[in-house]
Amino acid sequence: MSWPFIIFVILYWLGSVGLIVWSIFSPFFSVYVVPFMLGVLFLLFFSIVKYWRWIHSFDKLQRAIIRKNIWSWRFLPAIWEAFREGLLHWRITKKNVLLGYMHRSLAFGWFLLIVVGAVQARLAFPDGHPFWVAIFFNYFENDHDLTAFKHAVLFANLMDALLLYVLSGLFLAMFKKVWSRPMGMKRTTRHTLMDRVAKFALWCIFPLRLLSEAATSSLFGNGGFLVNWLGDILASIGLANEAFEYTCWTLYSVALGTFFSLMPFSRYMHIFTEVFLIYFRNLGVRDSDKKTGYTMFELSACSRCGICIDGCPMNKELGIVNMQGVYMLQSIRNLELQKNAEPIAENCLMCDRCVADCPVNLDLSIIRRQVRINNKKAIDSKGGYGYLRNVQPFNSIGRVAYFGGCMSHLTPGITKSMETIFNAVGQKYWYMDRDETICCGRPLLQQGFENQAFELRRKNTEMIVNSKATMLITSCPICYQSFKKEYKLSIPVMHHTEYINMLIESGRLKVRKDDRKVTYHDPCELGRGCGIYDEPRDVLKATTTLLKTSEEREHSLCCGFNLGNPQLDIEQQTLIRNAARDNLLKPNPDLIATACPMCKKAFMRADNVPVKDVAEIVAENIIK
């Protein structure tokens, strides 16, 4: 029993007793509103306590960022994004119009029902009214005909139209349960029991609302076009009586109360949490390597929509459907499923495809890494790399440092081409790892060996700083992302495609265009990892004819040989590779181009696939 829990219980009971006493003495009291009120109170207090605890467990850096930016104008884009994503569901609409409509009608429709309902209640009872009157408006506003207040008919019809809008979304949601293909989803999430019960409560709310209003309308005729129509039907089958009306309103209140009480334990907590998450993200807060309060916001903001499942290469090629982002977050959040979190987190390519697809923009790979780091604590040793010796401090003033990366040692074509290019433009360079290579540390970090990765980073940083080189160029996207994001280097870091593009654009390097047709494979770490999509394409356009493929840029397919998942065996990796290869060969190119030694190696292993790195293609086409 922690103290926030005790405070929560005390507040909840005090609040409930107070509210019930207040409502009994209110002229607008009816017993059936009690379940609704208990639900609302529970949700309110529970969320306040939860959010309070999470905000207090932000780490130092995250707090510093919040403190720095809280008085800036960054809340304005946050409000806009919260409106666009929380209510209009813009990112989902971009994925599939029907799916977007479904989410929008439920979220935005319900939101409008609440807002318009509040305005309506305000107009009808100008002397003030307790908050539940707006929710159960038709019941309390039944002794008037529709001339009771200004625009009463208009409001009644407007509310009916909004209810119809929500019901249309609900219909689509039920349809999606049966057949999700037209909504652009091949697979949907397997939900926990709690989620299903909450969903059932949610699905009951709107039909019950319609039925209750119709029951009141059958007695008083106070609804809009939809409610009155259903009310007439009810009257015609003899249900126009107060007992039926009361039953309906009670059921409606119970459905609302159930939904609100289950919300904190189900996926529907994302409705409120997403707003907070968007706010913090706009302030500049990012996830760290440890589980913090911000991670808790991310876990709760996942709506478990399951969009991450369809794109995942593990699902598409291997049929593994229990390790995607949605299940990982679910198992971290759910106490019963926590034993699954570690195996799920370990079994992932870390290709970031789900991160690109996620409509909430959750940083799934970092959360995954957090679990892995936690999982490797027992074997993450310090001091294992005492054997690494410094390469003779090479005085590189005025030179660029070139870091081939471990994998480039297995694809000497790439490093040779880079040397050719350096020589062609007369650039003096220092080939850091020509003979002995120290890994950049990212493969270790991806597996969760935080301390060991730090040791390697320190060694490499020392070497680079001592050399006084002016720029660091690397051929491997894994190293590139590491140098860019995890190292704190003061010199610019470039991937060789960026560097070559700069040389060509500035006219230092003259290239000719040959008649080969190529397709370009976006390496995961370079594209989705670092956002480098255009530079390699520009280089290829300058040297060859670039063809388009169907899955490009952030939707590119992983080559499968990614170091993220050590559990896959070679047959499984090959299956993933083949899918990417087939997609690249579809436009019938002469050559597949890529910018990663790992991807190149993966495609080279397939039969009869001519594959070359961007640097190699450029080196062949230099005009001397």
Next chain:
Amino acid sequence: MNKFGFTISQGRQLNFDEMKTDKVEKLLELVPSYKFCIGCGGCTAACSAAGYTDYNIRKIHTSFFRAQYDGLDEQLKRCMLCGKCLLVCPRGVNTRSLIINMRRLLANVQPNTFVRKGAEQ
């Protein structure tokens, strides 16, 4: 002594009755490709860490397979997990998984189970 180019070494005979093969069996279960290894040494030749030290992944594989676990943990700490061994292996042995799982087994940590097709669903 070393000047003569030979030393008197301890007997290297394996005593099958005393071998504790539980870890080997567990490893074979976790990384089935372990048994495909033909000991060609390609992994060791490509190894980044081997460029600096006498870290020898082939030797470690063999010692582990013979249940001679002494000192392996210290050796395995030197691995940088860069994955070159994986790419050069002609038999498709999942060397990175082997290294991580060996370390887990040697440290007596419960190793992760494989999550196979639709398992636990």
